[in-house]
Amino acid sequence: MPELPEVETIARELRPLVVGALIREVWFDWPRVVKHPTPDRFSEELRGREILDVARRAKWLVITLSGDGVLALQVKMTGQLHLVPAGTEHDRHVHLRFELADGRWLLLRDVRKFARAGLYRRDEAGRVLGADEVADLFAEHGPEPLDDDFTLRAFRRILRRRKGRLKPLLLDQSFVAGIGNIYADEALWRARLHPLRAAASLHPDDERRLYQAVRAVLTEAIERRGSSIDDYISLEGEGGMQHYLNAYGRTGKPCPRCGRPTRRIVLGARGTHFCSWCQRLPAAQRTPQVQRLLASA
DNA sequence: ACGCCTACCTGCTTGC
DNA sequence: TGCAAGCAGGTAGGCG
Numbered sequence: 001m002p003e004l005p006e007v008e009t010i011a012r013e014l015r016p017l018v019v020g021a022l023i024r025e026v027w028f029d030w031p032r033v034v035k036h037p038t039p040d041r042f043s044e045e046l047r048g049r050e051i052l053d054v055a056r057r058a059k060w061l062v063i064t065l066s067g068d069g070v071l072a073l074q075v076k077m078t079g080q081l082h083l084v085p086a087g088t089e090h091d092r093h094v095h096l097r098f099e100l101a102d103g104r105w106l107l108l109r110d111v112r113k114f115a116r117a118g119l120y121r122r123d124e125a126g127r128v129l130g131a132d133e134v135a136d137l138f139a140e141h142g143p144e145p146l147d148d149d150f151t152l153r154a155f156r157r158i159l160r161r162r163k164g165r166l167k168p169l170l171l172d173q174s175f176v177a178g179i180g181n182i183y184a185d186e187a188l189w190r191a192r193l194h195p196l197r198a199a200a201s202l203h204p205d206d207e208r209r210l211y212q213a214v215r216a217v218l219t220e221a222i223e224r225r226g227s228s229i230d231d232y233i234s235l236e237g238e239g240g241m242q243h244y245l246n247a248y249g250r251t252g253k254p255c256p257r258c259g260r261p262t263r264r265i266v267l268g269a270r271g272t273h274f275c276s277w278c279q280r281l282p283a284a285q286r287t288p289q290v291q292r293l294l295a296s297a
Numbered sequence: 298a299c300g301c302c303t304a305c306c307t308g309c310t311t312g313c
Numbered sequence: 314t315g316c317a318a319g320c321a322g323g324t325a326g327g328c329g
Contacts, residue, residue: 001322032305059323076323078307093307112306114323164300172300173324181322230308230321268301270322 002075004145004178005221006232006239008056010081013235015054017083022101023049023065030095033108035074036118036131045119046071046098058141058177062128070120070128072137073108078231079115082107111231141177145214150176155211159199166210167195168268179214182227182248185273187213189247194281195265195272196290201282220244247273265293 002010026043028034034042046069053064061081063071075081084090086103096108096117108115120137121129130137142158143150158176162169169175170184179187188195190213193206202210226232226239229249233239242249246256251264255275263276281290 003323074323077321110306111308112322114306116324168300171323269303271320 001077001180001182001229002079002226002232003059003180003183003221004056004218005183005224005241006226006234007059007061007075007178008222009225009234009239010075011054011056011061014061014081014083017235018051018063018100018106019053021051021104023047023051023098024101025099026097027099028096030113033095033110033113033115033117035116036120042117042119045069057128057138057144058173059180060138064122065119068121070122072118072120072128074116075108075110076112076114076116078112079108079110080231080233081235082109083235138177140174142173142175143177145176145178146218150215152208152211156204156207159202159207159210162199164199165195165267166193166197166199167270167272169199170214171268171270176214178218181270181272182229182245183214183217183221185248186217186245188279189274190217192278192280194276194279195267195274196281196285196293198285201285247275249273267293 023046026046031039049069050066051063052066055062059074061073061075063073065071084105084107086099086105088105090107090109093111094107094109095113098106100106108117121133123129128137143154162175166188167184170179170187171181187210191209193210221227221241224239224241224244225234227241227245228238229242247262250262250273252261254260255262255278258275258277260275260277262273265272
């Protein structure tokens with residue numbers, strides 16, 4: 001399930017392989033994979049473009065093209081990129097294919113058809129212009145958690161503007177970009193914070209631990225080339241972070257810190273894993289509604 | 298305006 | 314053994 005570390009890994013591995021390549025033809029068998037401009041214009045406007053760079057913003061792959069073009073790919077949950085020699089047979093889950101002039105195909109394979117691709121323009125400042133050609137495509141996204149200017153001070157500033165509980169907040173891409181279900185659970189486990197904890201109730205020390213936990217878990221996951229759970233695989237194969245998760249997917253298994261069984265609750269239709277001993281919820285926040293939620297799991 | 302919920306998808310797991 | 318319901322979740326869009 002690609003989140004920031006997985007998309008970053010794909011970008012880093014794809015970049016040296018395709019920079020300088022020319023897109024000769026584009027094929028797809030599922031029109032809805034094309035998000036922008038239209039399925040008709042997509043292939044036509046991509047033909048003849050050169051790939052200048054591959055980068056990541058939030059959970060998007062951002063491929064800079066010649067002629068002010070930007071190809072933005074969202075692999076979402078089950079999307080994969082593969083680079084194969086032209087003519088290689090692929091299965092029915094490949095829905096989009098970029099045929100490169102050098103005799104290779106870049107394939108987007110996605111079992112669940114959630115992945116999307118769009119061709120956008122960039123302005124002089126390098127901003128990607130969204131569908132209306134004025135607003136930044138990423139205007140609604142929060143800061144990149146691993147950027148140098150994402151400091152503890154900056155984190156505190158945006159955190160203190162938010163209400164609500166920590167788990168849904170971490171998943172909110174307009175709060176901080178790139179965190180998904182796996183690393184939200186991992187960051188909260190590391191920071192010893194309960195997923196239902198009200199963001200407004202954090203003490204300065206809690207804020208610091210959460211900030212450090214988010215950065216540390218994402219950094220470690222990138223070093224391990226992401227977590228290969230379900231369908232995620234990068235161009236050079238599986239990642240390794242799935243072997244180092246402390247909370248996500250460990251329902252009933254002992255907490256690596258205290259040995260007590262890992263709990264799982266459903267929060268906003270997301271499986272949420274935590275240690276109820278290490279990640280305590282202050283008594284004042286154990287409202288009847290929260291009690292019911294915790295008891296139902 | 299914000300937070301919460303559902304639809305989109307299909308393969309795998311679970312339970313009868 | 315077979316079949317169907319349930320589950321997985323990133324994100325857009327809708328609702329209250």
